[in-house]
Amino acid sequence: LKVRTVGPYLVGFNASMPHKLIWSVSGCPDVWNPLNYDYLDVAGVRAIEFNRNIYIFTKSSCYQKTDMDTTAVKISKIGCTDDRTLQDVGNGLMWLDHDTAYFADYITQYGSKGDFPLDVGHPISESIGRRDSSATANSAFFERRYYLTYTDSEDSLSRTYVFDVDIKGWTQHSAKHSAWSRGNTKIYSLGPTLISKSITTIDGTVDSGANALMTCVAHGLTDGDYITISGTTNYNGTYRITWVSVDTFKIVD
Secondary structure, three states: OEEEEEOOEEEEEOOOOOOEEEEOEOOEOOOOOOOOEEEOOOOEEEEEEEOOEEEEEEOOOEEEEOOOOOOOEEEEOOOOOOHHHOEEOOOOEEEEOOOOEEEEOOOOOOOOOOOOOEEOOHHHHHHHHOEOOOOOOEEEEEOOEEEEEEEEOOOOOEEEEEEEOOOOEEEEOOOOOOEEEEOOOOEEEEOOOEEEOOOOOOOOOOOOOOOOEEEOOOOOOOOOOEEEEOOOOOOOEEEEEEEOOOOEEEEEO
16 A cells, blocks of 8 residues: 555555555544545556645546545546656646646646646657656655656666746756655755676776776666676776666776
8 A cells, every 4th residue: 555645644545456545534544444435447646635625646637536525536637657756836736647747736727628737848748758667757846846857768867857837947957866855945866876786797898997898788777877896807896887878888987
């Protein structure tokens, strides 16, 4: 059961029936009434409270509950592909869909077919379309800016874009991030992960030591990662890497 706090409730989706929305008794997170549930068309992604309503996202739609005693009603045919990208941005919600990012206040119907969400991600939709769906995307909202991070499937590198909700424009963040966390006065990010990987066969090296080109099929590294090489004659040690391809990288000082 994956749960989140929504007002005085814990809300989540049943582990064996992920299309079943369930919630705890108000103010009692350890008490779950078997009658507290709603059925969705498909598996739920996340529930979030906004503007005194509860919005429940699947990957293909959005439901609304005016309170926990009312039945969830489908109000949108646009869903959220990753629960970590859904954020309350003050005057609405923002999230990532399959090929773009959306904004909705669920009052104004921005869509051409009468749907609520507004496609704000079209300037970066080409990049979003290359997102590695097997990797976790992440987001945060801080000082009127929506931070979105995901992995590009073409080069396995992290991409971070920042949306200013006031001027409604995107900028690309230069630093590489894998996760975000908002504090009271600061925003924190998790940078490239320290990876320990034993490599016993090195082929196609251009030169020895640092700056050597390493071949390791499907190495899974991204630019700026740190690795520990062991079990070799000349390359044992910890290095920062430069990504070259899915099968090759360079070790640098």
